[in-house]
Amino acid sequence: MNIGQASKASGVSAKMIRYYEQTGLIPKADRKDSGYRDYSPSDVHMLRFIRRARDLGFSVAEINELLSLWRDKSRQSADVKRIAQAHIAQLQERIESLEQMTATLGTLVDCCAGDDRPDCPILADLEEPSGEQDVPSPATVGTGRLRHRP
Amino acid sequence: MNIGQASKASGVSAKMIRYYEQTGLIPKADRKDSGYRDYSPSDVHMLRFIRRARDLGFSVAEINELLSLWRDKSRQSADVKRIAQAHIAQLQERIESLEQMTATLGTLVDCCAGDDRPDCPILADLEEPSGEQDVPSPATVGTGRLRHRP
DNA sequence: CTAACCTTTCCCATCGTTGGAAGGTCAAGG
DNA sequence: CCTTGACCTTCCAACGATGGGAAAGGTTAG
Numbered sequence: 487m488n489i490g491q492a493s494k495a496s497g498v499s500a501k502m503i504r505y506y507e508q509t510g511l512i513p514k515a516d517r518k519d520s521g522y523r524d525y526s527p528s529d530v531h532m533l534r535f536i537r538r539a540r541d542l543g544f545s546v547a548e549i550n551e552l553l554s555l556w557r558d559k560s561r562q563s564a565d566v567k568r569i570a571q572a573h574i575a576q577l578q579e580r581i582e583s584l585e586q587m588t589a590t591l592g593t594l595v596d597c598c599a600g601d602d603r604p605d606c607p608i609l610a611d612l613e614e615p616s617g618e619q620d621v622p623s624p625a626t627v628g629t630g631r632l633r634h635r636p
Numbered sequence: 637m638n639i640g641q642a643s644k645a646s647g648v649s650a651k652m653i654r655y656y657e658q659t660g661l662i663p664k665a666d667r668k669d670s671g672y673r674d675y676s677p678s679d680v681h682m683l684r685f686i687r688r689a690r691d692l693g694f695s696v697a698e699i700n701e702l703l704s705l706w707r708d709k710s711r712q713s714a715d716v717k718r719i720a721q722a723h724i725a726q727l728q729e730r731i732e733s734l735e736q737m738t739a740t741l742g743t744l745v746d747c748c749a750g751d752d753r754p755d756c757p758i759l760a761d762l763e764e765p766s767g768e769q770d771v772p773s774p775a776t777v778g779t780g781r782l783r784h785r786p
Numbered sequence: 787c788t789a790a791c792c793t794t795t796c797c798c799a800t801c802g803t804t805g806g807a808a809g810g811t812c813a814a815g816g
Numbered sequence: 817c818c819t820t821g822a823c824c825t826t827c828c829a830a831c832g833a834t835g836g837g838a839a840a841g842g843t844t845a846g
Binding site: 488489490500504520521522523 | 791792
């Protein structure tokens with residue numbers, strides 16, 4: 487199976503398949519005489535696993551953990567559960583900070599006349615935050631990102 | 637005022653101040669004879685504006701829009717309101733997809749014995765998604781990111 | 787044989803941010 | 817005066833995950 491077919495079958499772009507190989511997330515693919523990479527159905531299986539985990543917001547580093555547990559037949563489901571739970575906690579942190587942002591912005595928008603007068607409470611707040619206490623813990627907001635899927 | 641003092645006063649790192657200048661988000665700073673950048677209190681004011689907007693999850697591109705409205709004395713608050721509302725909609729989209737992820741993961745974790753047996757429903761689902769319908773609209777998930785704040 | 791398509795590797799860009807190296811400036815103290 | 821340390825300058829690189837594209841070669845149907 488060529489990379490293009492593996493890509494279609496797994497939903498992972500050919501570019502990303504090569505990238506995952508290059509960074510060691512997946513083992514180096516077999517090569518045909520032509521030099522083309524050759525994928526087996528079980529490779530596609532693994533790629534779909536990765537794709538699915540990405541859709542669930544796991545980082546590649548986390549997927550690495552999951553993959554090694556997946557490959558390890560004596561894996562303990564407790565380990566997987568632990569990783570999943572930690573990931574849920576991360577997601578919830580992100581949700582909370584996003585909700586805080588929308589709440590703040592929503593308040594500002596509600597206060598905004600939205601007409602053609604130049605007095606805008608949104609800009610005013612950006613200049614001089616009203617509550618002084620800005621978004622609760624900006625330090626914990628970042629680090630996690632959502633994936634780029636244009 | 638040196639860049640370090642402007643940084644402390646605004647909460648924007650010196651690195652980022654230079655980056656914002658370089659990319660044209662803020663105008664080129666005045667220079668002292670020594671070559672050091674020289675910042676006025678109103679520059680610091682602008683930097684705090686930027687900082688606050690980043691905390692609210694605006695992208696630099698969006699901040700560019702906000703800044704030009706801010707600088708434009710005849711700005712219409714309707715324009716600012718429009719930008720803020722669009723941003724809220726974006727944030728809500730992200731929240732929804734994150735909530736979908738946690739819901740799916742939560743279900744899996746609940747089904748997981750969490751003991752030392754190798755049968756793990758989480759891994760099983762990653763292999764063969766149960767609902768087949770994976771996360772609702774993964775295509776709309778990405779593109780927006782949270783900022784990197786280690 | 788040729789056209790159309792696939793694959794290969796390689797480099798570049800994105801976005802926001804941090805890190806470091808190599809070198810210039812400034813202020814205080816010996 | 818000179819040294820020390822804190823600061824500043826520019827430039828270059830990296831992160832993570834992904835896409836874009838070029839140049840070169842393989843494969844396949846007509």
